[in-house]
Amino acid sequence: MRQRTIGFAIGCCLLLVSALPASAQLWYLPDYAVPSANMGPSTFIAGTYGRGLNDASGKLDAYGAIVGRTGESASFMGGLGIVTSPGDDEITLGGAVGVDLVKGESATIAFNGGVGWMSPGDGTLLRFPLGIAIKGFAQSPEAAIAPWVMPRINITRVSGGGFSATETDFGASAGVGFTFPNGFGIHTALDVLLSDSEIWLFGIGGHYVMGGNN
Secondary structure, eight states, rough: HHHHHHHHHHHHHTTTSSSSSTTTTTTTSSSEEEOOOBOEEEEEEEEEEEEEOOOOGGGGGEEEEEEEEEOSEEEEEEEEEOOOSSSSSSEEEEEEEEEEEEEOSSSEEEEEEEEEEETTTTTTTEEEEEEEEEEEEEEEESSSEEEEEEEEEEEEEEETTEEEEEEEEEEEEEEEEEEOOEEEEEEEEEEEEESEEEEEEEEEEEEEEEEEEE
C-alpha cells in the first residue's frame, strides 16, 4: 500500500515536475515575499513569468496574474496562473498573506504563509509555504527599491485515485522590485527548493501600484 501511495504521488508530481515554488503561491513560479506598506497602504497588480532553470525543474514555463493589497501590519495577494507542459496546459490558483513582525523605515521582518492549488489529470496538488521574509526598502527620486530574502518550509499534499501523500521540504527565495514614480515597476526573483534534488526557478515581471505614494 505504501509503495502504491508513493508511486501515485511521484506520478502525479511528474505531470508538472514536483513540489515547485510559486508567486502568490501559484505553482511553478518563484515564491515572492508579500510586499509591505512601506509608504502607506496600496493596491497592486502584477504579471509574472517563471522558468525552470535545471533538469529537476522540468524547464517548463509559467505565467501568472496577481492582485494584492498592502496594509499597515498585514498584506495579502492572490492570483491565477497557467503552467505550460508537454501535454495539456494546467491552471493554478493561489493566495498568500504577510504579517509584519518587526518593521522599520528601511527593513521589515514578516511572516509569510499561503496556499497553492493545481489539479493535473485526476490528481490534486496543494502546497502550503511558510516562511520568514527579510525585506529592505530604499527610496530615491528615480525609484523605490525593495530587495528581499525568504527562507521557508514547503509542505506539499498530493492526492487522487484514493491515495494521498504529504512531503515537507526546505526552500528559499530572494529578489528585488523597482517601482517608479508613475506607479509602474519591474520585479525579479530566484528560487530553490531542496527536495530530493535541487529545483531552481527564475521569475521576472512587471507591476503597477495604486496608492501609498507608490
